[in-house]
Amino acid sequence: MVICLGIEATAHTFSVGIANSEGKILANSRDMYKPEKGGIKPSEAGEHHSSLAAGLIESALKEAKLSAKDIDIVAFSQGPGIPQCLRIGAAVARALSLKLKKPLVGVNHAVAHVEIGKLATGCIDPLVLYVSGGNTQILACIEGSYRILGETQDIALGNCLDQFARELGIPHPGGPKIEELASKGKWIELPYVVKGMDVSFSGILAEAVRLLKNGAKKEDLAFSMQETCFSMLTEVTERALAHAGKKEILLVGGVAANKRFRKMLDIMAEERSAKTFLVPIEYATDCGANIAWTGLLVWKGSGETKLQESKINRFWRADEVNVTWL
Ligand code: ATP
Numbered sequence: 001m002v003i004c005l006g007i008e009a010t011a012h013t014f015s016v017g018i019a020n021s022e023g024k025i026l027a028n029s030r031d032m033y034k035p036e037k038g039g040i041k042p043s044e045a046g047e048h049h050s051s052l053a054a055g056l057i058e059s060a061l062k063e064a065k066l067s068a069k070d071i072d073i074v075a076f077s078q079g080p081g082i083p084q085c086l087r088i089g090a091a092v093a094r095a096l097s098l099k100l101k102k103p104l105v106g107v108n109h110a111v112a113h114v115e116i117g118k119l120a121t122g123c124i125d126p127l128v129l130y131v132s133g134g135n136t137q138i139l140a141c142i143e144g145s146y147r148i149l150g151e152t153q154d155i156a157l158g159n160c161l162d163q164f165a166r167e168l169g170i171p172h173p174g175g176p177k178i179e180e181l182a183s184k185g186k187w188i189e190l191p192y193v194v195k196g197m198d199v200s201f202s203g204i205l206a207e208a209v210r211l212l213k214n215g216a217k218k219e220d221l222a223f224s225m226q227e228t229c230f231s232m233l234t235e236v237t238e239r240a241l242a243h244a245g246k247k248e249i250l251l252v253g254g255v256a257a258n259k260r261f262r263k264m265l266d267i268m269a270e271e272r273s274a275k276t277f278l279v280p281i282e283y284a285t286d287c288g289a290n291i292a293w294t295g296l297l298v299w300k301g302s303g304e305t306k307l308q309e310s311k312i313n314r315f316w317r318a319d320e321v322n323v324t325w326l
């Protein structure tokens, strides 16, 4: 059995997870940087991560009832993400790997969300709908590698909801509060922007903000934004499902917590005899367990990441990953 310690540091969360090669998660310690106001300030997030790294490694080992010498592999999120955050994770992982004399493995953050989702839900070959604060993508494994079938052409859906919430004075993350407001709202027409299997949210956000300033009710705008954006994504997911010939849909990322969104996707899936799978909350958001488990897969398929290849890659897309484990 192989044991991997994984470090996640792509954005607001610094987390250390430990997994074994039998698919058991032994620890998942984490801490999230919360800006006092506004969005993430990269230098503050980096400061947060570097000050907590050692403590979180210790608490993960304690949670797993292991000592440092039991670790066989050190994995880290190599990208995509905020450079100031990625660099801290990479530096901590390199130092730990050198100190323990154990192989280092760089992991793609998006692929890690997908692989932990498969592990946690038991789905095998899903179409993946990854909808978070920083990402909106439809992925599938086709002929041995992940392909991005559709994505946002501008901002991510979570970011769109968060930005609208900020206009209403709701602190980050605004998604859950928007869901609450939406339950009391009525329909207002907003732009519906689908191009093939791609979507776009910035026009919807701009129009919603404009209508808000003209006196529209926040509940109605919250409701209409949800209905419009979720319908768009349900439409492109259905198209991608048919295109890729898959029968499973894996929902990944914080926006999948939204009940109205899940309802729309469930109805569509049922009509297509497909099944939806939701990643349990513990592994749905950014965490070290995702990186530890995927680190084991990458190591099994491709071996270690040499020190000179361990530079962070802030724009690393899932379709650029060499998938050697499937
Ligand atoms: P990544 O780095 O992978 O892009 P992230 O940290 O930005 O991830 P997650 O933690 O996966 O994102 O998700 C956070 C996002 O999910 C926020 O934008 C938040 O507003 C949104 N969200 C959370 N709950 C809900 C909800 N009930 N409805 C809609 N959006 C939600």
Ligand code: FE2
Pocket (backbone or CB within 6 Å): 109, 113, 132, 285, 286
């Ligand atoms: Fe993430």
